[in-house]
Amino acid sequence: MNTSFIIRPMSLNDFSELTEVIDTSFLWLARSLALHSVREGQQVLISEAQGTAVGFVKLTNVQVGSGKFxxxxxxxxxxxxxxxxxxxxxxKAGFESMTHAGATAVFATVRRRNVAxxxxxGSQGFRKIGFLELWRLFGMRIFEFYKKIWLAPWIPVLVCD
Ligand SMILES: CC(C)(COP(=O)(O)OP(=O)(O)OC[C@H]1O[C@@H](n2cnc3c(N)ncnc32)[C@H](O)[C@@H]1OP(=O)(O)O)[C@@H](O)C(=O)NCCC(=O)NCCS
Known part of the structure; x- marks a missing residue:
């Protein structure tokens, strides 16, 4: 189905609509973490369709040593x-926004079962990155990186650069 939508930075007025997106998209722990991280509206892009916020992406900066990600x-x-x-x-918009702001690579962590x-x-160029490649990228700072972005050892890290 074709739906026209726009992508724009979140404003605080979007919060109640995003709460519904979060409530219908995540289970309890993820739900409260997601709510917490969009509450202030920082680095959140939303998609608006039919005058309503129907989706969002939350972005964060990750600094490892002098590297900006x-x-x-x-x-x-x-x-x-x-x-x-x-x-x-x-x-796509999130990646562009972060690289425009100076990130040299963008990471995500996605559970193996989350095919969607x-x-x-994957369609936006993200690929799985394993320990050895991360080691080549960060050296000893790999542990700093893991501490900042890793949820659990079994959750794959994706990268787009
Ligand atoms: C994952 C999620 C964000 C995808 O949103 P979406 O707007 O439906 O995704 P898109 O329409 O851009 O999908 C692009 C492609 O991904 C694949 N895809 C999307 N949803 C899928 C599903 N449920 N099953 C299989 N493939 C899927 C399809 O190939 C799709 O292209 P197609 O519709 O032409 O076949 C949405 O399902 C969601 O909110 N899930 C719950 C929250 C979540 O798990 N977030 C990710 C972890 S933070």
Whole structure:
């Protein structure tokens, strides 16, 4: 189905609509973490369709040593608006925004079973990056990197550079 939507920075007025997106997209722990991280509206891009916020991407800066990187922390789309390319557009806009601001690579962590999310990130050039490649990138600072972005050892790290 074709739906026209725009992507723009979040304003605080979007919060109640994003709360519904989060409530319908995540289970309890992720839900409260996601709510917490969008509450202040910093580095959040939203997709607006039919005058309503129907999806969002939350971005964060990751500094490792002197290296500047970005991370897509959350992406979600209201169930009524899925499979219309909205998450794909949000991830693309998020990547562009972070690289424009100086990030040399953008990371994400996605559970193996989350085929929808892996497909969305994959379509935008994100690929799995393992320990050895991260070691080549960060050297001994790899542990600083893991501490900043890793959720659990079994959750793959994706990179787009
Ligand atoms: C993952 C998520 C953000 C995808 O949003 P979306 O707007 O529906 O994604 P898109 O429309 O851009 O999907 C692009 C492609 O990804 C794949 N895809 C998306 N959802 C899929 C699904 N449920 N199953 C299989 N493939 C899927 C398809 O190839 C799709 O292209 P197509 O519709 O032309 O077949 C959405 O399902 C969601 O909010 N899930 C819950 C929250 C979540 O898991 N977030 C990610 C971790 S933070």
């Amino acid at each position: 970005g991370r897509v922390l959350w992406v979600a789309v209201h169930p009524k608006f899925r499979r219309r390319g909205i998450a794909t557009a949000l991830v 999310s892996l497909t969305v990130f």
